[in-house]
Amino acid sequence: MDQIYLEYTFNVSPIDPGNDILIAELGYAGFESFVENEEGLIAYIQKEEWHKNVLNDIQILTNENFDISFEYKEIEQQNWNAEWEKNFHPIEVDGMCTVRAPFHEVPNTKYDIIIEPKMSFGTGHHETTHMMIQFLLKEDLKDKKVLDMGCGTGVLAILAEKEGAKAIDAIDIDNWCFVNSIENTERNNCSNITVLEGDASLLKNKNYDVIIANINRNILLNDIPTYIKCLNEGGTLLLSGFYKEDIPQIREKCEEFSLKFIENLEKNHWVAVKFLN
Numbered sequence: 001m002d003q004i005y006l007e008y009t010f011n012v013s014p015i016d017p018g019n020d021i022l023i024a025e026l027g028y029a030g031f032e033s034f035v036e037n038e039e040g041l042i043a044y045i046q047k048e049e050w051h052k053n054v055l056n057d058i059q060i061l062t063n064e065n066f067d068i069s070f071e072y073k074e075i076e077q078q079n080w081n082a083e084w085e086k087n088f089h090p091i092e093v094d095g096m097c098t099v100r101a102p103f104h105e106v107p108n109t110k111y112d113i114i115i116e117p118k119m120s121f122g123t124g125h126h127e128t129t130h131m132m133i134q135f136l137l138k139e140d141l142k143d144k145k146v147l148d149m150g151c152g153t154g155v156l157a158i159l160a161e162k163e164g165a166k167a168i169d170a171i172d173i174d175n176w177c178f179v180n181s182i183e184n185t186e187r188n189n190c191s192n193i194t195v196l197e198g199d200a201s202l203l204k205n206k207n208y209d210v211i212i213a214n215i216n217r218n219i220l221l222n223d224i225p226t227y228i229k230c231l232n233e234g235g236t237l238l239l240s241g242f243y244k245e246d247i248p249q250i251r252e253k254c255e256e257f258s259l260k261f262i263e264n265l266e267k268n269h270w271v272a273v274k275f276l277n
Helices: 015-029 077-087 127-138 155-162 175-187 217-230 244-256
Strands: 004-013 033-036 040-046 067-076 091-093 097-100 111-114 145-149 167-172 193-197 208-214 231-243 260-267 270-276
Touching: 004 015, 015 033, 015 040, 091 127, 097 127, 111 155, 127 155, 127 208, 127 231, 127 260, 127 270, 145 155, 145 217, 155 167, 155 175, 155 193, 155 208, 167 175, 175 193, 208 217, 217 231, 217 244, 231 244, 244 260, 244 270
Parallel strands: 097 111, 145 167, 145 208, 167 193, 208 231
Antiparallel strands: 004 040, 004 067, 033 040, 091 097, 231 270, 260 270
16 A cells, blocks of 8 residues: 655745755654755655644744745655656766666766665755765775664665675664665665664664764754764764754764764755764
């Protein structure tokens, strides 16, 4: 049985930074996938997660600095698949990694990742995924144990295997992401990735050399202590899913556990940060 979603179409003015703020607030409210366009964005939420007051806490909708209108409709899964095929274009990161769909032309890059994202977050088009790919391209992952927390489509875990990681756990709390990550790891002929459905409670007695977590700020702040317990000495923690103004809170939490801040990347108000244990 196909999962039923509600599709919200938002017209946003000004788009920058309206879209970024709206996406962040909708994410907290349970929306799980977004497609940006010239008028604003399209957002998707599972019908079973929806309720009539779902937008009550979306503060930007009542902010006088923005003009936002919307409409919504119910869609079925097969309609989404046709929609993303129409709008999904391959992306290239730093001339080294391409993220594409099966029907796109084979690229001339070192790493070629093929995904069908369906409703999952993480095509590489969003700034946070793009920056995490940039970080991973600079990491030496050969024979490393890696955790991809909040894996979405599994794209970061797949890249980690292509870079030589010997064992990767890819975890997401959303069932659709869990299933989609399994499909995408198989599509890329990965053999070192274990996909798990759940949250940070699955990390008991685990240990990793590199931990990737591209989630939202509140979940990160809650789960960073758990990540650090799993991070080997000298290990790397890569975090994204939040804004530049959130860095002090994230940094304070990590430095509370003696992690060393190395650098951050920034793209359209979003950031990714690197820490060493």
